[in-house]
Amino acid sequence: MSDGTELDPVIHAQARLRVVSALSVLREEDKVTFPRLQESLRMTAGNLSVHLRKLEDAGYVEVTKTHQGRTPATFVRLTRRGRLAFEEYQEALRALLNPTSPSTSSEETL
Amino acid sequence: MxxxxxxxxxxxxxxxxxxxxxxxxxxxxxxxxxxxxxxxERDLTPDPRWMFWPWGFAWLLGFGLFFLRFGPDGRVFVDLPEWLPLTVLSLSFIAAGLITGIAGGRSAMQTRGPSSRQGLMYGLTWSIAFTGMGILFAQYGDALPDDRLGLLWAGGMVALTGALHMAGGAIWNDRQLFILGAWTSVINVAGILVGPGWHSLIVALGGGLGMILAGLLGWLRLR
Structure with missing residues (x-):
């Protein structure tokens, strides 16, 4: 697990990477209902809640509890900070895959 | 660093x-x-089959019956009751409107924010624009011969459909939707110029099958 701590540890856990990846489909300021997200990710509600809490603590997602008519509804969205972290994480993955690409070498000279 | x-x-x-x-x-x-x-993305997008096929089949069937009953130069290819084509067209349009409204609404309920507002505004645009056009055309009920009146209604509806599909393509940067709208607009003009009767056939086949194809391609793209 040692390599897990090197990339952004919040996103590196596979379950949270899946959550953030799915949320990254939404346009900024758009949010999705909790049940829809849960179904799409094929996770249990409890499991998803735990990971959302951790992502929320890191400031990567925003969870809003509201009402649709009389039924309570929970909406989830990726924050700007979360989007940025996700993009950086993806760049790091690509750099690992493709160490000779120009973007990596420029990163190393920084 | x-x-x-x-x-x-x-x-x-x-x-x-x-x-x-x-x-x-x-x-x-x-x-x-x-x-x-x-x-x-697939879970949030309304199934393109539900969004396009009801309309595609409605056009194919409705305008197809119009062509068979009210053919070019007053020809009658199949001796159907006079009221049948318009009744089938209207009912299948109502059914298609309900199906796409429910499918689009259900998917809009899954999210909140600018995108679902955009979807709502686009949906309302269709209803308001068609209502306005219908009210205008209804004023000409007595002023035109039947075949010309039919062409006015059908040509106007198809033109508006084409325009709204092109606008949808522009809003969501969806090339396929734009092409569908442009195609519909072009065959509509061709049909209008050839005249009543032929217009029904061209719109039934070109427009109806075009929408069925659009639904199929959209579905394959998401699958």
């Missing part, structure tokens, strides 16, 4: 643990990212 050292560190560690930690491989992670993105 930290980013650089983290990346380097990671690179070294990953090279070392490449074979015993297959789940940690960057390629697997990138594949997982792509998969989850595709899943949610």
């Amino acid at each position: 930290t980013q650089t050292s983290l990346t380097l560190c990671c690179k070294v560690l990953c090279v070392e643990s490449d074979d015993d930690k297959p789940l940690a491989s960057p390629a697997d992670s990138l594949a997982l990212i792509a998969q989850e993105r595709a899943n949610l």
Whole structure:
């Protein structure tokens, strides 16, 4: 697990990477209902809640509890900070895959 | 600086643990990212089959019956009751409107924010525009011969459909939707110029099958 701590540890856990990846489909300021997200990710509600809490603590997602008519509804969205972290994480993955690409070498000279 | 050292560190560690930690491989992670993105995108998009096929079949059937009963130069290819084509067309349009309204509304309920507002405004645009056009055309009920009146209604409706599809393509940067709208607009003009009767046939086949194809391609793209 040692390599897990090197990339952004919040996103590196596979379950949270899946959550953030799915949320990254939404346009900024758009949010999705909790049940829809849960179904799409094929996770249990409890499991998803735990990971959302951790992502929320890191400031990567925003969870809003509201009402649709009389039924309570929970909406989830990726924050700007979360989007940025996700993009950086993806760049790091690509750099690992493709160490000779120009973007990596420029990163190393920084 | 930290980013650089983290990346380097990671690179070294990953090279070392490449074979015993297959789940940690960057390629697997990138594949997982792509998969989850595709899943949610598909789940949030209304099924293109539900959005296009009801209309495609409504046009095919409704305008097809018009062609058979009210053919070019007053020809009657199939001696159907006079009221039948318009009744079938109206009922299938109402059914298609309900189906796409429910399918679009259900998917809009899954999200909140600018995108669902855009979808709502686009949906309302269709209803308001068609109502306005219908009210205008209804004023000409007595002023035109039947075949000309039919062409006015059908040509106007098809023109508006084409325009709204092109606008939808512009709003969502959806080339396929724009092409569908442009295609519909062009065959509509061709049909109008050839005259009543032929217009029904051209719109039934070109427009109806065009929408069925659009639904199929959209579905294949998401699958």
